[in-house]
Amino acid sequence: MLSRAPPRSCSGGAGNVRCRHDAPSRRPWVPAGGLARGGQRAGVKLVAARPATRTVVVAAAAGERRPVGPERVAAVADGTMLANGSAVAGISKLVTSTIGKSTNILWHDCPIGQNERQKLLNQKGCVVWITGLSGSGKSTLACALSRELHSRGHLTYVLDGDNLRHGLNRDLSFKAEDRVENIRRVGEVAKLFADAGLICIASLISPYRSDRSACRNLLPNSSFIEVFLNAPLEICEARDPKGLYKLARAGKIKGKNEKPTDCRCLLFTRKAYQGKSPVGFTGIDDPYEPPSDCEIVIQCNIGHCPSPKSMADQVVSYLEANGFLQD
């Protein structure tokens, strides 16, 4: 199967997407057979390479919020680009890419893809990304939503920040750069689950807008559904189910990078304490940037907070209305 340029080789937001590759560009990049697959790819165009820098603009999708995905573009070694994964006659050598620290890597494709899996599951793969302060009810909503969808015959999987820090992200602390990496990894995992056809429910504080936006940009338009659990700090702090707000107010989280005061609560690895960046507690002495344009806001006020079931119903209604609960 022909190698295709994977999305991680690309950078840039809506519009042009730049990809690097190792092969010299001797010929102009040309679209072959158009980019449309079943007419769905209209608006995507290939544009010329810049051989001098070997930086190649792969594709531009008008009006899209994310980089153009690998399914749309295939590259061959002499600098000819073609679409739909089909090769130009006589050109057989494949381009390898450098992605991050990986050199000489190719994208391998399988005949059973997201469409086939979605048909099997009778749903559309997507990511429901729940963001909010600690104690706002993210995990509660994630579980209620998962239960509700499961009872309707839909396959879901919950990625919970706390839980992932027990395994995949156990090497990360709560200093800013580790939170960024935490969200990046979960975004990538969520993308895989959505590609698998599942309704992936990610529940993390995810305090920085730019990180959530980067996760959104990993997914096709509209299949990243950001849910802001807008519970004010007063409510979260009053709940304080893990006693972390109390610790934070007592100054026992910030500046305790070197020596943990309470390892049972803080889930920090010993290594993380050797980091230089300060660790604060979100909402107290670490920032939380609320979404400005998310799909769903669940409002929780003092004296009135919707029940977990009604929060879940709000999300289910959105999924239903937007066609995610059928293929």
Ligand SMILES: Nc1ncnc2c1ncn2[C@@H]1O[C@H](COP(=O)(O)OS(=O)(=O)O)[C@@H](OP(=O)(O)O)[C@H]1O
């Ligand atoms: N310093 C600090 N700041 C915020 N949260 C902290 C901290 N230390 C530990 N915890 C606990 O870790 C849970 C948040 O993990 P996340 O992976 O969702 O955080 S983040 O998105 O990387 O900011 C969070 O869980 P939830 O309460 O479920 O949100 C906390 O219980």
Ligand SMILES: Nc1ncnc2c1ncn2[C@@H]1O[C@H](COP(=O)(O)OP(=O)(O)O)[C@@H](O)[C@H]1O
């Ligand atoms: N809608 C709700 N109404 C009342 N209490 C809630 C609601 N959602 C969550 N809670 C309670 O708030 C606390 C924090 O909820 P949790 O789901 O653990 O939040 P988070 O995952 O955001 O830290 C828990 O004790 C939970 O029972």
